[in-house]
Amino acid sequence: MLRVKDLNVIFGHGSARNHAVKNVSFSVNRGERFGLVGESGSGKSTVLNCISGLLDNWQGTIEIDGQPLSRKRTLSFCRNVQMVFQDPYGSLHPRHTIDRTLKEPVAIHKLGDGNRRVQQVLEEVGLGPQFRYRYPHQLSGGQRQRVAIARALILEPEIILLDEPTSALDVSIQAEVLNLLADIRQKRNLTYVLVSHDLAVVSHMCDTISVMNRGETVEIISRKQLQESDFSHHYTRQLLVASKGYDRAAIDLFQDF
Amino acid sequence: MNDPETLLTVHNLSVVFPSLKGDVQAVNNISFSLGKEKIGIVGESGSGKSVTGRAILRLLPPYARIQADTISYKDKNLLSFSEKEMRRIRGMEISMVMQDPKYSLNPVRTVGEQIIEAYAIHRKVSKREAKQRAIAMLEAVRIRNPQQVYKLYPHEVSGGMGQRIMIAMMLIPEPSLLIADEPTSALDVTVQLQILAILDDLVTRRGMGLIFISHDLELVASFCDRIIIMYGGRIMEIVDADRLHMSGHPYTRGLLNCLPKIAGTQEKLPTLVREESWLHPATPTISIGN
Numbered sequence: 001m002l003r004v005k006d007l008n009v010i011f012g013h014g015s016a017r018n019h020a021v022k023n024v025s026f027s028v029n030r031g032e033r034f035g036l037v038g039e040s041g042s043g044k045s046t047v048l049n050c051i052s053g054l055l056d057n058w059q060g061t062i063e064i065d066g067q068p069l070s071r072k073r074t075l076s077f078c079r080n081v082q083m084v085f086q087d088p089y090g091s092l093h094p095r096h097t098i099d100r101t102l103k104e105p106v107a108i109h110k111l112g113d114g115n116r117r118v119q120q121v122l123e124e125v126g127l128g129p130q131f132r133y134r135y136p137h138q139l140s141g142g143q144r145q146r147v148a149i150a151r152a153l154i155l156e157p158e159i160i161l162l163d164e165p166t167s168a169l170d171v172s173i174q175a176e177v178l179n180l181l182a183d184i185r186q187k188r189n190l191t192y193v194l195v196s197h198d199l200a201v202v203s204h205m206c207d208t209i210s211v212m213n214r215g216e217t218v219e220i221i222s223r224k225q226l227q228e229s230d231f232s233h234h235y236t237r238q239l240l241v242a243s244k245g246y247d248r249a250a251i252d253l254f255q256d257f
Numbered sequence: 258m259n260d261p262e263t264l265l266t267v268h269n270l271s272v273v274f275p276s277l278k279g280d281v282q283a284v285n286n287i288s289f290s291l292g293k294e295k296i297g298i299v300g301e302s303g304s305g306k307s308v309t310g311r312a313i314l315r316l317l318p319p320y321a322r323i324q325a326d327t328i329s330y331k332d333k334n335l336l337s338f339s340e341k342e343m344r345r346i347r348g349m350e351i352s353m354v355m356q357d358p359k360y361s362l363n364p365v366r367t368v369g370e371q372i373i374e375a376y377a378i379h380r381k382v383s384k385r386e387a388k389q390r391a392i393a394m395l396e397a398v399r400i401r402n403p404q405q406v407y408k409l410y411p412h413e414v415s416g417g418m419g420q421r422i423m424i425a426m427m428l429i430p431e432p433s434l435l436i437a438d439e440p441t442s443a444l445d446v447t448v449q450l451q452i453l454a455i456l457d458d459l460v461t462r463r464g465m466g467l468i469f470i471s472h473d474l475e476l477v478a479s480f481c482d483r484i485i486i487m488y489g490g491r492i493m494e495i496v497d498a499d500r501l502h503m504s505g506h507p508y509t510r511g512l513l514n515c516l517p518k519i520a521g522t523q524e525k526l527p528t529l530v531r532e533e534s535w536l537h538p539a540t541p542t543i544s545i546g547n
Binding site for chain 1 (some may be wrong): 278299302373436445447448450451453454457472474475476478479480498511512515517518519520521523525526527529530
């Protein structure tokens with residue numbers, strides 16, 4: 001379904017040169033849930049931005065259904081691949097009502113029947129009709145993230161790119177949003193690419209997990225391998241130990257990678 | 258309360274923010290006390306955990322109404338202190354580390370100058386001695402090249418380094434109590450743990466008290482001795498960290514259950530069902546002391 005091969009991204013020139021993504025390759029099958037996990041600066045979000053077309057200074061190959069993508073994305077690509085961002089406070093237009101936010105992609109893609117689509121998609125993400133004509137500031141963080149998910153779903157895409165969709169939310173709200181994402185995927189047979197710094201979230205949501213560090217893929221493991229600690233790299237082990245909470249003795253063994 | 262080890266006692270603290278739509282009760286009648294220990298305050302956003310930390314040091318906007326029967330620190334009644342007297346408490350006796358070093362450090366002054374300021378405000382020392390102390394402190398928070406970092410400006414250091422500098426600055430006047438408000442939430446997990454280890458070592462070595470404010474229940478449980486769990490401005494319960502997983506309070510259970518786990522299945526996560534009765538306790542469950 002989605003294939004990334006030898007992806008490289010370089011920001012800046014000269015002394016400010018930053019090789020943010022180095023030879024990253026992976027492929028995601030239809031209906032699969034693929035997780036990218038790593039610490040800040042590991043390049044995980046940059047990979048997602050290259051796939052979505054938000055960045056165009058990449059080198060390498062990105063294919064969808066065997067078709068290589070060019071720098072400029074077509075309208076049908078945008079309909080097929082949608083993205084949900086980390087910060088629900090920043091990703092919704094503050095002066096547009098939810099209704100207007102959701103109708104904009106419908107209009108761009110000339111799908112028609114906007115009223116019915118908005119109504120249907122709001123119901124699907126668990127927001128009642130009373131939210132339809134509200135502004136983002138009248139909603140809580142969790143509700144806004146539901147709107148962001150609704151905006152991605154309204155075009156009926158096959159691939160959804162999720163960039164830290166719950167890291168700005170409280171744990172109780174995180175559980176609700178993760179449940180919603182799992183339900184929708186099952187109902188619509190979606191393919192997910194999820195970026196997160198939280199191993200537990202990735203393990204809960206994904207089948208295959210790519211561990212990234214400093215722009216490079218450390219290793220790609222299955223969820224089962226993660227649970228059974230069946231992996232070869234020390235970096236992955238350190239991430240796993242760190243996600244288990246505070247342990248004074250273990251911290252002295254931490255290394256820089 | 259008469260325990261000589263007790264550093265801070267808070268009794269029936271309430272904080273109200275007046276607004277056009279009526280008063281907002283951010284903290285509602287909470288009581289706790291702590292000695293030379295690590296105590297965690299955990300809650301979701303809006304639970305009043307940060308406001309509690311700030312109310313102790315009176316670091317709230319002037320329109321906030323702070324009411325309490327007692328806020329006493331080492332048997333001194335902080336409520337009766339003037340603003341001038343409070344300034345002697347802040348930093349010297351009780352200091353506070355905020356969440357984001359980016360906003361807490363002065364961008365146009367070097368790291369060294371700022372650390373020296375924190376020290377010199379409370380003690381009369383020569384410039385040279387203050388500089389030596391500052392560099393020693395940077396070393397204590399495990400910055401490898403303290404001489405070099407001393408001369409840097411805040412934008413030249415990473416988030417993890419910035420937070421270490423903040424901790425150095427807050428500990429240099431040698432306070433007896435440190436309030437850390439989400440000191441590591443903006444950092445990567447491994448850096449977060451390394452900074453907590455530094456805090457832990459310094460707190461243990463100097464025999465300080467620590468109030469650690471966080472939203473991360475599991476982290477607090479593994480780091481602190483006792484945990485105060487807050488919801489809607491009230492204390493739901495105070496538990497020993499090692500007994501957290503045996504807690505019977507529905508809110509605590511709800512928070513613990515809704516966390517995804519690496520070893521867990523991929524089935525639906527239980528969600529938290531909030532009960533109105535938590536905010537209107539028939540008999541206030543207040544526990545003071547250990």
